[in-house]
Amino acid sequence: MQRDFAAHAGGLAAEKELGEQGLRVCTELFWAWEIYQHTSDRTELKRRVRKLRRELKPILTRHAGKAARYRHGRGFARNLLKVWPALWTFDSIDGVQPTNNHAERGLQGAVIYRKLSLGSRSENGERRIERLLSAHTTCRLQRRSLHVYLVDLLGAHSRGDPAPLLA
Secondary structure, three states: OHHHHHHHHOOOHHHHHHHHHHHHHHHHHHHHHHHHHHHOOHHHHHHHHHHHHHHHHHHHHHHOOOOHHHHHHHHHHHHHHHOHHHHOHHHOOOOOOOOOHHHHHHHHHHHHHHHHHOOOOOHHHHHHHHHHHHHHHHHHHOOOOHHHHHHHHHHHHHHOOOOOOOO
């Protein structure tokens, strides 16, 4: 979300206004999260987040409107309003963070592989690589051996059995 606000801040007029106001809210939000990380005071986090929610929602509502001057940020603002409750889950549920850094780190190896290998030459090859990279990441997160999983998968396939689950 912060990257999207930064992209809009580089625009003109209403789009720039949306981006700059959104970036200000993001900065304050991450500062509130930083304070929470050090103090573990969830009441203070909720108070700060409530204030930021009250500031951001009218901005998004205005930019989600039909006025022609808001056309560049309209879709972004509408999408954020659609997922509004989910944006703030971190302030009330332990273990949920306001960033997606963990997910991005999980995908980083796959992204680097695809860039270095230049992809595949077929649609089937792309699907195969996607599935292998997904299985690799899941096995790593579950501290399972990818090799053992693939041996089990190929054995089940040759017998006509259902594929073993990664859950």
